[in-house]
Amino acid sequence: MSDIQSALRETAKKLLTEGTVTCVIGWGETRFPDKTTPIFVKTPEDAEKLVWNAHCVCGLAKYMLDNRCPEGKLAICVRGCDSRAVNRIVEDKQYKREDLYLIGLPCEGKDAPICATCTHRNPVVYDVLLGGPVPEIEVSQEDRFQAVTALEGLTPAEQYDYWQKQFSKCIHCYACRNACPACNCTECYADQYRVGWQGKQIDKAENQVYGLTRAFHVGDRCIECGECERVCPMGLPIMSQTRKILKDINDLWGNYECGLTDSRPHILGEFDLSDRDDFM
Amino acid sequence: MSRIGVVVCHCGTNIAGVVDVERVAAEAAKLPNVVFAVTNKYTCSEPGQATMKAAIEEHQLDRLVICSCSPRMHEATFRRMLKDTRINPYMLEIANLREQCAWVHTDKEKATEKAIDLMRMAVAKVEQNKPLFTSTIPIHKKCLIIGGGIAGIQAALDVADAGYQVTIVEREPSIGGHMVMLDKTFPTLDCSACISTPKMVDVGQHPNITLMTSSEVVNVGGYVGSFEVTIKQKARYVDHTKCTGCGLCETKCPTKVPSEFNQGYNKRTAIYKPFAQAVPAKPVIDPDSCKMLKEGKCGVCAKVCPLGCIDFKDTAKEYTETYGAIIVATGYDLIPWQDLYGEYGGGRYADVITGLQFERLVNASGPTEGHILRPSDGTEPKDVVIIKCVGSRDPHKGKSYCSRACCMYSAKHAHQILEKLPGANVYIFYMDVRTPGKGYEEFYDRTRADGAVYIRGRVSKIYKENGKLVCKGEDTLLGKPVSVQADMVVLATAMVPAVGVEKLTTMLGIATDPDKWVQEAHPKLRPVETQTGGIFLAGTCQGPKDIPDTVAQASAAAVKVCGLFSKDEMETSPMISGVDQQKCCGCGFCVNCCPYKAISLVEIDAREGARRVKKTVASVNSGLCQGCGCCTAACRTGAIDLSGYTNAQILKEVDALCL
Incomplete structure (x- = not known):
């Protein structure tokens, strides 16, 4: 691990010294030994602040949209999930691939439950790969959709009760949206003030509208990084919603994973005359 | 504050018979901002419209809700009416109380409640309406016709005769399509080539028609009035501006390959005209078989050509042009029956042929010079079996639709066999005989009088025994199995959309039905239009049909194009x-x-x-x-x-x- 960390610092220093990039987004230490935080390294000296350990949990790709970096090319440390997030954002035309330099970091899983069902531990896209690739783990579709299958086993009334309870906890902090690489609109629908639109108040109806709309907005584009669920302060099982949509897509069109390339069309967002219509 | 008027139409008893229209109007009157609510016997009628116009003035209405039939029926009528009033035509909403309520319900109480809901929704929506204004777009008076079969030819001649410029794009080296391959046409038995080749010549010589053979549409942009179309002309390796069509090159070319036009029954050269009357009557080189292009040696044609027309370095060229309208006339192909009907030999028996192959065998300009000879050994068949509906009306293996032309051409084939081969026997296995057309039933009667034996039933299996093709089937009228020993079997195979039509429809943005036939805008009232403005249909690209229907449809499409071109500009809908x-x-x-x-x-x-x-x-x-x-x-x-x-x-x- 420390070898890779020093290689990472070296790479960042070189990139910044040579002027290839103006900023490197990576992980840095915090006051807590078991936590890291995303940092924006803008000078070669600061490259020493970068760390690479089991606590590098946060997804970094979304930070490229934060306007915190000086203008110019940007370097991002990418694990498998981050690399798919980069593909997601590039595919959604929110950033150009040529304006990014990706430092690939094969990852053996971090301090997060989602890593147990990770199917891409090696970055799917990178400009430089630090350390050799790690072996991928076999994740069965049953494991991937375990939470969804459990909910599908409930009766509709039980499901409704379950989600009622869950949604009632939501405080509209929008952390799930802010962390999600698929939520990359310039102005989110939930932030807009329009009559009859998403209400800002915290109540049963508006919480449901937010939760369901969010799920449908990201459903077929979700890269399953699990950030939404990880950052939720109220512990909502948010991934169960998006994975339900992914599971349905899987059942209809076969195995489907997003963000493996930056050009694949969205399965639910394309008009094609050869689309299935046997449900009509 | 808006001032809304609500008119609830009785539509005679169409709506009033099921919905309590008075109650709907009374409920409407209670809604905020509704200042006028009445019922009317026939809102779309002259007096109905006059009442509304008067009410708009009297009550100073600024929006209108009409509870009547489907907006597809009369929205345009009511918008036209509003043009003469103080209200913008788009400050109108229609609640569909007929198709979506009265016609589908019987319970008067519940239907009335639903009608009130529909009315309330329309009132809520009309409150949010804003005036909209149409704009106009210019029309380029040039028509593109995709496909140079009889449909494309007819449409091109009609549009060109009306004085507009036409371009025909045909992917084969000659126009003519399937019709020119046929021998005689039912029911009058006039020679197909004799009636279609003069039209081909007219196309070739018409000052308003540009002919682009060996070409395909590769990109379509723009919209009605100005489609930007890119056409790719494949390399022909022969300079058609210099070539006189003398044919010397064809006589000297050493490479022989099966002729597509003659269904592979004889050979053509690598530099070739598909058939004698081809338009343009100039050869092209087939790069897949030419020795010079494949191996770099030969070049005989270039040596013998007196005008130096041969250019082996020729490349595909792309042309982009603007067209105001497009007619799709891509035609049909035959279903690949070999892949579907293993029980008929799946193509293993040379003497089991398709109707189109038979047309070439019986054609005087065909490979046998019109003698009906078995492809396997060149002898005259004595017993011929014709099997209809191979691929048609067979949802399990082929298509569920009827291919429409087969009953008649099978009768024609029977007639031709009996006429040309005295003493021959013809057995026709059929499911039904469908002869809807002028003179068709009479022709069928005549064929039976000629001696054709019609057996009602399908053939379950064809196998070879003692040099004969044994066709086992059932005579369902007798309720008995039958078995016919045949020398030749002709299959009336289903028509399917031309290969590659899907790519084209996607490019054009027009819809196809599940069988990939191009979808017309309305099966009865807009049969030659597509849902996309400025794109029209002609011939079998829309569905199986015979020559008279194809030609009629082609002329209809031409009229639609001429209608469009008669104006310099057209209005566009502001609802975008x-x-x-x-x-x-x-x-x-x-x-x-x-x-x-x-x-x-x-x-x-x-x-x-x-x-x-x-x-x-x-x-x-x-x-x-x-x-x-x-x-x-x-x-x-x-x-x-x-x-x-x-x-x-x-x-x-x-x-x-x-x-």
């Missing part, structure tokens, strides 16, 4: 999508889901914090947009909205229904 560039994040989701390819991404100057940035946003082409609303459903930020069906309007309707 628009993008709020401030909200648009440029993700391009709408671009992919637009069926009409009306949305593109453009770069604009914007400000992001203190930075001046280039921002990518969606942009709607007002000529292409048909107002379907797919984009508005796909847009996550709600940046794209459909005028006349805005998100706000729909939410108001939902509120009216649910709250």
Whole structure:
């Protein structure tokens, strides 16, 4: 691990010294030994602040949209999930691939439950790969959709009760949206003030509208990084919603994973005359 | 404060018979901002319209809700009426109380409640309506015809004779299509080539027609009035501007390959004209068989050509031009029966042939000079079996539809066999005999009188025994199995859309049905139009049909084009999508889901914090947009909205229904 960390610092220093990039987004230490935080390294000296350990949990790709970096090319440390997030954002035309330099970091899983069902531990896209690739783990579709299958086993009334309870906890902090690489609109629908639109108040109806709309907005584009669920302060099982949509897509069109390339069309967002219509 | 008028139509007893229209009007009168609510016996009639016009003046109405039939029926009528009043024609909403309520319900109480809901939704929506205004687009008076079969030829001649420029694009080296391959045409038995080749010559010589053979449409942009079309002409390796069509090259070419035109029954050279009467009557080189192009040696044609027309370095060329209208006339192909009907030999028996192959065998200009000879050994068959509906009316193996022309051409084949081979026996296995057409039934009667034996039933198996093809089947009228020993079997195979039509329809943005036939805008009332403005249909690309119907449809499509071209500009609907560039994040989701390819991404100057940035946003082409609303459903930020069906309007309707 420390070898890779020093290689990472070296790479960042070189990139910044040579002027290839103006900023490197990576992980840095915090006051807590078991936590890291995303940092924006803008000078070669600061490259020493970068760390690479089991606590590098946060997804970094979304930070490229934060306007915190000086203008110019940007370097991002990418694990498998981050690399798919980069593909997601590039595919959604929110950033150009040529304006990014990706430092690939094969990852053996971090301090997060989602890593147990990770199917891409090696970055799917990178400009430089630090350390050799790690072996991928076999994740069965049953494991991937375990939470969804459990909910599908409930009766509709039980499901409704379950989600009622869950949604009632939501405080509209929008952390799930802010962390999600698929939520990359310039102005989110939930932030807009329009009559009859998403209400800002915290109540049963508006919480449901937010939760369901969010799920449908990201459903077929979700890269399953699990950030939404990880950052939720109220512990909502948010991934169960998006994975339900992914599971349905899987059942209809076969195995489907997003963000493996930056050009694949969205399965639910394309008009094609050869689309299935046997449900009509 | 808006002033809404509500008119509830009786439609005779169509609506009033099931819905209590008086109660609907009384409920409407209670709604806020509704200042006028009445019922009317026939709202669309002259007096009905006069009542509304008077009410608009008297009550100073600024919006109108008409509870009547489907907007597809009379929305245009009522909009026209509003043109003469103080109200903008788009300040109108129609609640469909007929098709969506009265006609589908019997319980008067519940139907009335539903009608009230529909009315309340329309009132809620009309409150949000804004005046909309039509704009006009110019029309380029040049027509593109895709496909040079009889449909394309007829349409081209009709449009060109009316004085407009026409371009025909044909992917084969000659126009003529399938019709020119046929021998005689039913029911009059006139020679197919004799009646179609003069038309081909007319096309070739018409001053208003540009002929592009060996060409395909590779890209279509734009919209009605100005389609930007890119046409790719394949390399022909012969300079047609110099070539006189003397034919010397063809006589000297050493390479012989099976002739497509003659269904592979004889050979053609690598430099070839598909058939004697081809238009243009000039050869092309088939790069897949030419020795010079494949191996770099030979070049005999170039040596013998007295005018030096041969150019082995010829390449494909692309032309882009603007057309005001497009006629799709891509025709049909025959179903690949060999892959589907293993029980008929799956193509293993040389003497089991298709109707089209028979046409070449019986044709005087064909490989046998009109003698009906078995392909296997060149002898005259004595017993011939004709099997109808091979691939048609067979949902399990082929297509569920009827191919329409087969009953008649099979009768014609029987007639020709009996005429040309005295003493021959013809057995026709059929499911039904369908002869709807002028003189068709008489022709069928005549064929039976000639001696053709019609057996009602399907053939379950063909196998070879003692040099004969044994056709086992059932005579369902006798309820007995039958077995016929035949020398030759002719299959009436199903028509299917031409190969590659899907690519073209996607390019054009027009719909196809599940069998991939091009979908007409309305099966009865708009049979030669597509849902996309300015694109019309002719012939079998729309569905199986015979020559008279094809020609009639081609002329109909030509009239539609001429009608369009008779004006210099046309009005466009204002009910189209628009993008709020401030909200648009440029993700391009709408671009992919637009069926009409009306949305593109453009770069604009914007400000992001203190930075001046280039921002990518969606942009709607007002000529292409048909107002379907797919984009508005796909847009996550709600940046794209459909005028006349805005998100706000729909939410108001939902509120009216649910709250």
